[in-house]
Amino acid sequence: MTSGAQRATVSGPVGPAGQGGEPTTRVLVVEDSPEIATQVSRRFAAEGWEVRVATDGPSGVENARSYSPHVIVLDVMLPGFDGLEVCRRIQADDARAIPILMLTARDDETDLLVGLGVGADDYMTKPFSMRELVARVKALLRRHERTSRVAVADVSSPSGPPPIELGDLFIDRAQRRVSRAGEEAHLTPTEFDLLVCLASSPRTVLTRERLLEEVWDWIDASGTRTVDSHIKALRRKLGSDLIRTVHGVGYSLEPPTV
Structure with missing residues (x-):
């Protein structure tokens, strides 16, 4: 040792x-x-x-x-x-x-x-x-x-999950890659999962509690700051206009215009 x-x-x-x-x-x-x-x-x-x-x-x-x-x-x-x-x-x-x-x-x-x-x-x-x-x-x-498990299933699937394309935001879920306006953004696994969760329901306000449950797989009010910090990290990498804060509630992904 x-x-x-x-x-x-x-x-x-x-x-x-x-x-x-x-x-x-x-x-x-x-x-x-x-x-x-x-x-x-x-x-x-x-x-x-x-x-x-x-x-x-x-x-x-x-x-x-x-x-x-x-x-x-x-x-x-x-x-x-x-x-x-x-x-x-x-x-x-x-x-x-x-x-x-x-x-x-x-x-x-x-x-x-x-x-x-x-x-x-x-x-x-x-x-x-x-x-x-x-x-x-x-x-x-x-x-x-x-x-x-999802990654193994995606490899065995001929096509894998379809990508998400919202304006100039492109999310390749099969290869877990993200780009905006053609520029690739390097996200951590948690950032990627959080982005996919928001992008799967664009223009829908998701509460911090729901994001904790779906992305982090647990619910505790003390974890809401973790969500906030990851949102700020996403904004730094993808632009501040992509995710809207709904004060006292949560966040919404607003599809960017091309």
């Missing part, structure tokens, strides 16, 4: 075999605070998951490669190099996209948008409740599994 990494220190076995012979869910926790890492590891182990802890940026990247986790919980502030760089290297290096939830003590919107921009799927600010952390990680795992 590489320097800066360790098995989670928990009472009893870590990550028992899944029921029915299914592979155990592997979680990589990249966190330099021993107290937080231990608390998170114990809570995840109670779910029957196998947990490995990395305590700095370099070991976080190395364990993402060697451990092949199903999901990563990643702190922003780390020795070596920070969590943003860890996320960037993992997503650039791994052909298999790994869902990443970032933990940050900073509540600055710019930092959150940067985290989402380098490939994080979700984030939570410290302090956080273990119950909500587990709920969000479970939702990430469900969504990743669902996306993988």
Whole structure:
């Protein structure tokens, strides 16, 4: 095991075999605070998951490669190099996209948008409740599994799902590619799913709660800011005119004129 990494220190076995012979869910926790890492590891182990802890940026990247986790919980502030760089290297290096939830003590919107921009799927600010952390990680795992099933079905289908074309916005759902006015936009998996959800019902106002349910696969009022941050990230990449805010309700995609 590489320097800066360790098995989670928990009472009893870590990550028992899944029921029915299914592979155990592997979680990589990249966190330099021993107290937080231990608390998170114990809570995840109670779910029957196998947990490995990395305590700095370099070991976080190395364990993402060697451990092949199903999901990563990643702190922003780390020795070596920070969590943003860890996320960037993992997503650039791994052909298999790994869902990443970032933990940050900073509540600055710019930092959150940067985290989402380098490939994080979700984030939570410290302090956080273990119950909500587990709920969000479970939702990430469900969504990743669902996306993988859809991708396999699309490959086996001769044509795959039809693209969505709204004005100069083109969404290739089969290849998960997006362009506007002929210019390709590089979206994270979550940004892509959010855009498809909005574009599937253009000019229809979708509440934050509905977007949380359909895109993130969970409902909790505390997650509405996650939706807002991803909307802002989409606007930065595709233009501020594409998505309309309906204050106090949610968002609507307004088809652009050519």
